Amino acid sequence: MAAQMRRLVWPLLVLVALLAANAVASPGFFAVTVKGGRLYGSLVDILHFGAPLLLIALGMTVVIALRGIDLSVGAVVAVSGAVACEIIVAAGDPSSPGTVAGAVGTALALSVLLGLWNGFLAAVLRIQPIVATLILMVAGRGLAQLITDGQITTVTSEPYRRIAAGSLAAVPYTVLMAAVTVLVMWLALRRTALGLFVEAVGGNAEAARLAGIRATGLSVAAYAFCGLCAGLAGIIISANTGSADGNNAGLWIELDAILAVVIGGTLLTGGRFSIAGTVLGAVIVQTLSTTVYTMGVPPESALVFKAVVVFVVCLLQSPRFRAQVAAPFRRGGPPVPAGGAGPPAPEEEDGAMPTATGDGRPDPREVRR
Amino acid sequence: MNKALSTTAAAVALTAAATACGSGGGGQGGGDDTIVLGFSQVGAESGWRTANTESIKAAAEEAGIELKFSDAQQQQENQIQAIRSFIQQDVDVIAFSPVVESGWDTVLAEARNAGIPVVLTDRAVETDQEDVYETFLGSDFVEEGRNAGRYVVEEFADSDEDVNIVELQGTTGSAPAIDRKEGFAEVIGEDDKFEIVASQDGDFTRAGGQEVMQAFLGSHDDIDVLYAHNDDMALGAIESIEAAGLEPGEDIKIVSVDGIKDAFQAMADGKINQVVECNPLIGPQLMDLVEQVHAGEEVPERVEVEEGVFGQDQAEEELPNREY
Numbered sequence: 001m002a003a004q005m006r007r008l009v010w011p012l013l014v015l016v017a018l019l020a021a022n023a024v025a026s027p028g029f030f031a032v033t034v035k036g037g038r039l040y041g042s043l044v045d046i047l048h049f050g051a052p053l054l055l056i057a058l059g060m061t062v063v064i065a066l067r068g069i070d071l072s073v074g075a076v077v078a079v080s081g082a083v084a085c086e087i088i089v090a091a092g093d094p095s096s097p098g099t100v101a102g103a104v105g106t107a108l109a110l111s112v113l114l115g116l117w118n119g120f121l122a123a124v125l126r127i128q129p130i131v132a133t134l135i136l137m138v139a140g141r142g143l144a145q146l147i148t149d150g151q152i153t154t155v156t157s158e159p160y161r162r163i164a165a166g167s168l169a170a171v172p173y174t175v176l177m178a179a180v181t182v183l184v185m186w187l188a189l190r191r192t193a194l195g196l197f198v199e200a201v202g203g204n205a206e207a208a209r210l211a212g213i214r215a216t217g218l219s220v221a222a223y224a225f226c227g228l229c230a231g232l233a234g235i236i237i238s239a240n241t242g243s244a245d246g247n248n249a250g251l252w253i254e255l256d257a258i259l260a261v262v263i264g265g266t267l268l269t270g271g272r273f274s275i276a277g278t279v280l281g282a283v284i285v286q287t288l289s290t291t292v293y294t295m296g297v298p299p300e301s302a303l304v305f306k307a308v309v310v311f312v313v314c315l316l317q318s319p320r321f322r323a324q325v326a327a328p329f330r331r332g333g334p335p336v337p338a339g340g341a342g343p344p345a346p347e348e349e350d351g352a353m354p355t356a357t358g359d360g361r362p363d364p365r366e367v368r369r
Numbered sequence: 370m371n372k373a374l375s376t377t378a379a380a381v382a383l384t385a386a387a388t389a390c391g392s393g394g395g396g397q398g399g400g401d402d403t404i405v406l407g408f409s410q411v412g413a414e415s416g417w418r419t420a421n422t423e424s425i426k427a428a429a430e431e432a433g434i435e436l437k438f439s440d441a442q443q444q445q446e447n448q449i450q451a452i453r454s455f456i457q458q459d460v461d462v463i464a465f466s467p468v469v470e471s472g473w474d475t476v477l478a479e480a481r482n483a484g485i486p487v488v489l490t491d492r493a494v495e496t497d498q499e500d501v502y503e504t505f506l507g508s509d510f511v512e513e514g515r516n517a518g519r520y521v522v523e524e525f526a527d528s529d530e531d532v533n534i535v536e537l538q539g540t541t542g543s544a545p546a547i548d549r550k551e552g553f554a555e556v557i558g559e560d561d562k563f564e565i566v567a568s569q570d571g572d573f574t575r576a577g578g579q580e581v582m583q584a585f586l587g588s589h590d591d592i593d594v595l596y597a598h599n600d601d602m603a604l605g606a607i608e609s610i611e612a613a614g615l616e617p618g619e620d621i622k623i624v625s626v627d628g629i630k631d632a633f634q635a636m637a638d639g640k641i642n643q644v645v646e647c648n649p650l651i652g653p654q655l656m657d658l659v660e661q662v663h664a665g666e667e668v669p670e671r672v673e674v675e676e677g678v679f680g681q682d683q684a685e686e687e688l689p690n691r692e693y
Contacts, residue, residue, distance in 0.1 A: 036612075049583070150419065152631075237576060240608070242608075
């Protein structure tokens with residue numbers, strides 16, 4: 001646990017720096033007030049607009065921890081929003097809570113189905129996850145366009161809008177949904193054996209299977225969970241503007257989600273994952289967008305600006321880079337191994353790494369996969 | 370398999386050619402008065418485009434012009450193929466909305482050599498050759514920006530105080546975003562009291578407009594005007610303005626470009642002040658041009674689409690007429 005905390009120090013510092021820069025550019029940045037019975041302010045905006053990304057990144061974390069990846073989440077976002085809006089528009093009474101509940105339920109159920117489909121391709125048929133989910137990434141967006149007939153569907157339904165605009169005790173529902181998902185995930189993965197199973201399968205699926213863990217079932221469930229998260233994000237995004245945009249909703253959000261997961265310290269090679277890290281990663285990615293708008297970075301240079309910040313985060317997370325930079329300032333300490341020969345810095349590698357092979361050597365079976 | 374396919378394709382092409390001869394009277398040879406127009410559309414990527422297609426189909430029927438319609442599905446190859454097949458079928462006039470700007474020299478020269486006049490719609494092409502197309506019918510994005518600017522200048526004509534404007538740009542680098550920004554800046558630049566305090570990319574989407582506007586509201590507390598490069602971004606921004614406890618259309622004046630139905634609804638509700646139309650309904654104008662070109666009349670090299678500017682007082686009345 002302590003090791004995990006230490007890994008998160010650097011992204012946390014970057015987040016603090018970003019927030020500080022915002023506060024300099026716009027003095028009222030940290031001000032949070034209550035408007036219309038709901039918290040209001042830039043920090044609330046970051047959490048509110050970041051909620052869909054966070055939800056998707058959480059689903060992605062589990063999938064990545066199991067050595068998978070899900071490129072289709074953006075398409076699922078579009079499908080989910082499209083299905084919900086079309087059902088509401090077609091219903092006789094768009095403003096009845098029953099209609100909205102039915103529409104949201106159908107959209108979420110379909111999202112889980114799409115997730116199961118991904119899981120079936122990737123975990124059961126063993127198609128490379130990047131290829132398996134690429135199919136739905138392309139086909140799903142086509143499906144969303146088909147559902148909305150290529151148009152932007154606008155809904156005027158008060159209960160549907162409340163999903164995004166409503167609040168409980170002044171906290172926006174969107175933020176609450178994200179918080180509850182984090183809590184449920186933390187309980188399920190860190191307070192039961194499920195998290196150990198995930199790390200074991202992600203570290204070495206074959207060894208985990210021999211130890212009696214149902215690796216395939218776990219992977220399928222992870223993809224289904226990721227689909228559910230993407231579906232929920234799709235509902236939020238569509239409820240935000242009261243419309244479904246099959247062409248643009250959730251476009252490229254899969255890349256932001258993967259970025260958030262990686263910034264948070266989850267290994268793309270599977271095994272080690274961090275829920276707190278993913279939350280931090282998603283907040284950083286969203287804060288980056290807000291920073292661009294608040295500081296008035298010209299749109300032409302916005303992408304470069306974002307890239308530089310992400311680059312800095314990645315550099316700071318590299319123990320070797322930190323050692324190199326720190327070396328001249330370290331008095332009397334042992335020389336820092338600069339080449340490829342030295343052992344990796346221990347604090348980075350302990351902790352959650354599953355010890356499936358016991359002695360730390362890579363399992364030959366792992367190489368074959 | 371391949372052979373079967375190509376045989377089928379050839380058969381289809383033959384049938385098409387036969388139909389063309391049968392009904393159209395065959396291009397320049399025809400004393401028959403039905404004009405045959407081959408039109409290649411970009412695709413069906415947006416509601417705007419769909420309305421564009423519908424308008425052309427309806428206007429052709431109205432004008433008694435036989436329309437051969439082909440959808441390029443955003444691929445230049447498809448479009449070049451469609452134009453070649455129009456040439457083979459010897460249609461009277463070819464019109465198309467180019468998917469991209471460059472790479473048209475060869476096929477346009479083929480059309481010229483076959484003596485078939487070409488009309489471009491919606492977007493222009495880059496070419497070194499002369500006389501490969503008769504005319505270009507399309508929107509003037511810069512003028513749309515100017516129209517938006519003129520509204521702002523007029524609205525605040527009596528004000529002595531500074532006017533703070535925020536701008537939601539379209540997708541960075543796209544032609545409408547560049548031109549609408551330029552036209553707007555040109556008009557408001559004539560008076561020092563107008564200042565664009567923030568201008569960011571809202572990606573032409575509602576979600577983008579909403580998020581960027583929310584950030585603008587957080588960092589600027591004295592916004593007078595919002596200028597959005599399209600209606601969707603303005604609609605998204607309205608959500609943010611309302612969430613901030615402000616009244617869109619009152620506390621912050623809103624002007625946007627396109628003229629979609631939802632924007633007219635918002636204008637009728639008093640939430641948008643001015644909509645500058647970017648008109649996809651070019652069918653009737655196109656058919657006039659086609660008839661003129663076919664008759665060998667001189668046409669201007671560039672024809673602008675008739676576009677309106679609508680205020681709140683016209684919104685209610687105009688709403689039922691909006692087709693997109």
